[in-house]
Amino acid sequence: MPGLTGAMPDLPSHASPIYPPRPSSGRRVSEFDLNYDDSETPPPPTLLSPAFTPPSTPGANTPPIHKEARSIPVDTASQRPQKLLDTLPEVNCIVRARIPTVTGAEMFLHLYQNNVDDKEHLAIVFGPNIRSRSLDAPRPGETEKDRMIRGAYTGRLHPGRTSSRLDPVSQDKPATQLPTDQTIQSPPLVRIHSECYTGETVWSARCDCGEQLDEAARLMSLPKSQGGVIVYLRQEGRGIGLGEKLKAYNLQDLGNDTVEANLLLRHPADARSYGLATAMLLDLGFGGDAGIRLLTNNPDKVRAVEGPNREVIVRERVAMVPLAWKTGGREGIHSEEVESYLRTKIEKMAHMLQ
Numbered sequence: 001m002p003g004l005t006g007a008m009p010d011l012p013s014h015a016s017p018i019y020p021p022r023p024s025s026g027r028r029v030s031e032f033d034l035n036y037d038d039s040e041t042p043p044p045p046t047l048l049s050p051a052f053t054p055p056s057t058p059g060a061n062t063p064p065i066h067k068e069a070r071s072i073p074v075d076t077a078s079q080r081p082q083k084l085l086d087t088l089p090e091v092n093c094i095v096r097a098r099i100p101t102v103t104g105a106e107m108f109l110h111l112y113q114n115n116v117d118d119k120e121h122l123a124i125v126f127g128p129n130i131r132s133r134s135l136d137a138p139r140p141g142e143t144e145k146d147r148m149i150r151g152a153y154t155g156r157l158h159p160g161r162t163s164s165r166l167d168p169v170s171q172d173k174p175a176t177q178l179p180t181d182q183t184i185q186s187p188p189l190v191r192i193h194s195e196c197y198t199g200e201t202v203w204s205a206r207c208d209c210g211e212q213l214d215e216a217a218r219l220m221s222l223p224k225s226q227g228g229v230i231v232y233l234r235q236e237g238r239g240i241g242l243g244e245k246l247k248a249y250n251l252q253d254l255g256n257d258t259v260e261a262n263l264l265l266r267h268p269a270d271a272r273s274y275g276l277a278t279a280m281l282l283d284l285g286f287g288g289d290a291g292i293r294l295l296t297n298n299p300d301k302v303r304a305v306e307g308p309n310r311e312v313i314v315r316e317r318v319a320m321v322p323l324a325w326k327t328g329g330r331e332g333i334h335s336e337e338v339e340s341y342l343r344t345k346i347e348k349m350a351h352m353l354q
């Protein structure tokens, strides 16, 4: 695509900058490095596999490897500031429910409303100690049953339970003794995940989104894990929506990469924002000095999630290494498309994978 790596005269003013291709070796530019860890298993010479293998059902990819995540310390204080909105959006968790999952792990799905869009953003919470402040806050005139129906209860629900706060059967602690930020021992694991209908629901092997979602859930439900949160943002297609992403796929089949395709459709390379995620993390008690461990390879996301005044602090980064790399190609997604997708993320979007 001649010209796309140079000036972009026809692009709208909100277009994201395009990163020039980076050399494949010696990549140590501190601005994007965030303490880049290159000790991960190197990918095979061809990133994944030359052979196309049909994708398997999402969820079936959950890796059998029971290793915990390795964190890399991060210090964003010296990072180039990003353009972030001055104030965070307002968010309100309106309902929460317990979801047993096919892996046997249990999670609590939290549904949020906000004052900037009409989408139902979600927090997928693993572990019993993470509570939403807005959900737990009493609502005028509500009954105990109302509270239980919207998920503002402690412990577990069971037939016949009458109090949201204290359950003599499960001997819950009263809501006033909910864990506070200070009782969390080490930075909790957090993933900010952007919606990908194709990769998470209809078995696409064009991207690794479904696999990343599985891996985040797996890490947060390991026996020794303190749990964690997947903030699931409804910004499909890196914010351009499903229809436009499908057009981008057609452009990719015509020879453009994922960044070029967005730009040709007159979208920024990445149209996402993370203020809602920051606000949801604050609501879930992740503000303050303790900070979080963030599962990502995306350097822009690390700083953006912290918010305009570093309301949330990313203390460590945990790399999302493709399963095919970790297993020498035995598991994970195998396709020419995902190989090219990962290569473009590394070369043009500075993703911290090698």
Ligand SMILES: Nc1nc2c(ncn2[C@@H]2O[C@H](COP(=O)(O)OP(=O)(O)OP(=O)(O)O)[C@@H](O)[C@H]2O)c(=O)[nH]1
Binding pocket: 192, 193, 194, 195, 196, 197, 206, 207, 208, 209, 212, 235, 236, 237, 238, 239, 240, 245, 248, 249, 258, 262, 295, 296, 297, 298, 301, 320, 345, 351
């Ligand atoms: N526009 C566009 N969006 C895509 C494409 N492939 C996946 N996506 C979207 O990209 C988003 C996921 O972003 P990624 O770039 O894979 O990862 P990331 O969130 O930036 O970084 P990580 O935290 O390291 O996963 C989801 O919203 C997907 O729907 C594509 O080819 N074009």
